[in-house]
Amino acid sequence: MRIFDPHIHMTSRTTDDYERMRAAGVLAVVEPAFWLGQPRTSPASFADYFDGLLGWEPYRAAQFGVVHHCTIALNPKEANDPRLQGVLDLLPRYLAKDRVVAVGEVGYDEITPAEDEALTRQLALAVEHGLPVLVHTPHRDKAAGTRRTIDVVRESGLPPERVLIDHLNEMTVGMVADSGCWMGFSVYPDTKMDVDRMVTILGEHGLDRVLVNSAADWGRSDPLKTRAVGDAMLAAGFSEADVDTVLWANPVAFYGQSGRLDLSSIPAELTTAHVTTAATAAVAAGGDYAGNTVLRGSPA
Ligand SMILES: [Zn+2]
Numbered sequence: 001m002r003i004f005d006p007h008i009h010m011t012s013r014t015t016d017d018y019e020r021m022r023a024a025g026v027l028a029v030v031e032p033a034f035w036l037g038q039p040r041t042s043p044a045s046f047a048d049y050f051d052g053l054l055g056w057e058p059y060r061a062a063q064f065g066v067v068h069h070c071t072i073a074l075n076p077k078e079a080n081d082p083r084l085q086g087v088l089d090l091l092p093r094y095l096a097k098d099r100v101v102a103v104g105e106v107g108y109d110e111i112t113p114a115e116d117e118a119l120t121r122q123l124a125l126a127v128e129h130g131l132p133v134l135v136h137t138p139h140r141d142k143a144a145g146t147r148r149t150i151d152v153v154r155e156s157g158l159p160p161e162r163v164l165i166d167h168l169n170e171m172t173v174g175m176v177a178d179s180g181c182w183m184g185f186s187v188y189p190d191t192k193m194d195v196d197r198m199v200t201i202l203g204e205h206g207l208d209r210v211l212v213n214s215a216a217d218w219g220r221s222d223p224l225k226t227r228a229v230g231d232a233m234l235a236a237g238f239s240e241a242d243v244d245t246v247l248w249a250n251p252v253a254f255y256g257q258s259g260r261l262d263l264s265s266i267p268a269e270l271t272t273a274h275v276t277t278a279a280t281a282a283v284a285a286g287g288d289y290a291g292n293t294v295l296r297g298s299p300a
Helices: 015-024 043-054 056-062 087-095 113-129 142-156 173-179 195-205 225-235 240-256
Strands: 003-005 026-032 067-072 100-107 133-136 163-166 182-186 210-213
Touching: 003 225, 003 240, 015 026, 015 056, 026 100, 026 240, 043 056, 043 067, 043 087, 056 067, 067 087, 087 100, 087 113, 100 113, 100 163, 113 133, 113 142, 133 142, 142 163, 142 173, 163 210, 173 182, 173 195, 182 195, 195 210, 195 225, 210 225, 210 240, 225 240
Parallel strands: 003 026, 026 067, 067 100, 100 133, 133 163, 163 182, 182 210
Antiparallel strands: none
16 A cells, blocks of 8 residues: 555654654655644744755655655644744745645634735735645634635635645535535544544545545644555455555645656655555665764664
8 A cells, every 4th residue: 555645744753653654655745834832933933944844854754765745834823923924925935945845734723814814825825836725624613614715715716626625524525525625634543533434434425636644743643544544445345446546646646736746766666556565665765964864873
């Protein structure tokens, strides 16, 4: 099984996670820029964070044979902090970078005027830079927040096929399916969407324009949830080709619209649909990043 996790915050995860993900078939990830749990106090903190998403983190992923791309944005939660308005002015220079495959995650948290302003400006930046957009939906008032998100996306003039609306559930999947946008589902250990409900939704709505992610971060989450969904799909009677559509072909098609998705470092035998476990042994990239490596001392 080859897996592309289209939404995971690897900066918050350990090298053990990279090892386990790669052994489970995760060959590629997209890491959206987001909140760090601890509020930031100045745009300069964002610049350092964005630099890490484009430098150190892809280097670290490559040590475990995982291809790393990112999305860049001012996240919905911190859009409410007036000290961080300047982040919007930093974005154009980051959106021009090669490994940035979308604007995101943008969207609503508490649906405030400041969030409205940040969302509208960032949708305009996506149009300007010819990039797809990853849109977060709020955890409270999810149905109303998702409806409003779809309306704002429509007003932006972005074609729906360049928009991924994420963190959906049974209540919101229908309206996003009707909008023509891509549908993202974050599968968590104990909240929001779980593996069995995910498989039921795939049975009811089909596989078209559906992406499944772990959204793993610094909270209770599990970077192997993508693999768990693949296994549960097979157990429920979906074919290996179906699993490949959801866990590989769909994210590649969505982020491929950026023209920047570079999967060329993945060995050719792993980019075909049926990958054996033996063939997925990781190939570490080696070398260093600005004089730093993931090694701690020399091997015994
Ligand atoms: Zn996220």
